[in-house]
Amino acid sequence: MSDTFKDRVTIYEVAAAAGVSLATVSRVINNHPNVTPATRAKVQNAITRLGYRPSALAQALATSKTTNIGLIIPSANYVFISNMLHGIVMRANSLGYLITLFVTGSKKEDALEAMDKLITSHVDGAIIFDDLFEEEEVTKITNYQVPVVVVNNRLDEDEKVACITFGYENTLREEIIRHHLRTSDVLMHFVELPNNGRLLERLKRSFITTHHEEGRNYIVHTVKDGYHGHYKYFKELFKTTRQGFFVAYRDSLGRAITNAATESGLRIPEDVQVISLIGTRYAEQGRPKLSSMILDMEEVGNKALEMLIEILEGKTHLPRQKVVAEYIKLDTTR
Amino acid sequence: MSDTFKDRVTIYEVAAAAGVSLATVSRVINNHPNVTPATRAKVQNAITRLGYRPSALAQALATSKTTNIGLIIPSANYVFISNMLHGIVMRANSLGYLITLFVTGSKKEDALEAMDKLITSHVDGAIIFDDLFEEEEVTKITNYQVPVVVVNNRLDEDEKVACITFGYENTLREEIIRHHLRTSDVLMHFVELPNNGRLLERLKRSFITTHHEEGRNYIVHTVKDGYHGHYKYFKELFKTTRQGFFVAYRDSLGRAITNAATESGLRIPEDVQVISLIGTRYAEQGRPKLSSMILDMEEVGNKALEMLIEILEGKTHLPRQKVVAEYIKLDTTR
DNA sequence: TTGTAAGCGTTATCAT
């Protein structure tokens, strides 16, 4: 069966059909100026008649440019990742680039394997959105002449690689935590999931050090994944704890807390305040509407791709950008 | 800058470094049997020393196999699409294939352009998940020797192309609509968004004809996108309409209805029943928990990829599968 | 303006 798959129309056949050389066909395909309208027409005609499509493969091999860019992500299954993906793909599309996906899963070795595939796959550039990589691994790829933009890795601090950082930490620390600590003496709770990457780790650290700075106590809850488990956990907690300010990693966690609180006879936000760190549009759909920190991941995707293209075109060398998170105050905070 | 990007290590350099011919290096790369352990070691050594990575491009050109498969989707931004994407990518990964994305937007011409790019991009096969294509366009791609699996297109009925269909229609018609009509005389409302594709259209048609068959009246609401607008619309509706069974296209719509109903003093499910057609895990997070129809899109993705690979390997010709939607009854229906 | 031919980095078919 696959043997019947051989007969793709090539540039030779077009050339023969049009009665010109393959070089001329190539010129027509690539809109080179020096072609007579007459011959151009002949060739175009042959092309459409035969249904010819150039092979991106052969073109890429000849020009060493694939117009393909690689995207490394841990999974396609999170809302904020697919928002970013959308941003990347849309912008790539409009600039004539294709996106190929490299998914790493949660294990380091998967990540390294993805990086390897990325290199052999010969993409023109790559966007890396994955907490698993260390600095050396990311810089290693640049040895292979693959321009890279890193999104939200801890590499933020180092200056060797182009990257987009999130303003999360600052917004969280100043607008939410410090503000609360200075206007209220209600205890703050940080609610996290295990293994949610370095972004979470940094946010937690920020939470903790701010408490230290202000000389205050705090609690960190680490809960297993799954809405139902969260809900039961907090239902239990609210039997004894009748007030608190909860900083939850994401909407589903925040929602579990508000549901458990309400059904434990607690009022929101009078008794219990909740904020979701990774907010989505679902934050304002439930009742009460979850206060949250929102980051426009589609915009992040747009920017990441734009930065990468600028590097590819040699317009810039090591661009760095910051996308700032916003604090959206809704029903669950005061 | 891009001029410095030339020095990718090639198979020639490895051959020279190892003191063998490039043919031998190729054999080592591809694990061909006829190589002395000694030479194999020499070559491996040179490979790691030089950091050589074969060019997938050149390999593909030589073998006419890219190990790349194309995915056409209207957008990466919907939960059920990214679930499917996840399923596809994970399975592809484990089988050694890469996924490249072709996004069509909402216009037909975008879709055709995506199809064109798909063809020139020289993928080994394609999965098409897009309502915009007509039969001839999908079959056209097969002229270019690109094996295709279609997911949930209206092409379901025709027999010329491999596809996965959803059992949505049947489940909705029998388990929900007909069941309700025969056990209650409460009016049913179908709540749709404009331009939500053929799946929605088919479901609506099914809703309508079932009502005709049972000799009953019904209402169809077409509401603009955006949770807030939905909410206000139903708040208004519930000033006069004090009961009803609402079939909503997706969670956010369903949630808007439950919120508006509750805040209009209506009880759920006593006065108002709601079901969401495209359910997600968010359906059971809010209160009340939305009854919904759930389709495991990750599983769909898995199957789509498996089918495609089977075609590629010549194991089968025109596989067809049906993935059945489940009715998950929670708080908002009786 | 058009054609010729070398090269892009592999694989695969011959010989040896």
Next chain:
DNA sequence: ATGATAACGCTTACAA
């Protein structure tokens, strides 16, 4: 077991 060498489908000097 290894080495030449011709493809693969295209681009691009260089020649004509």
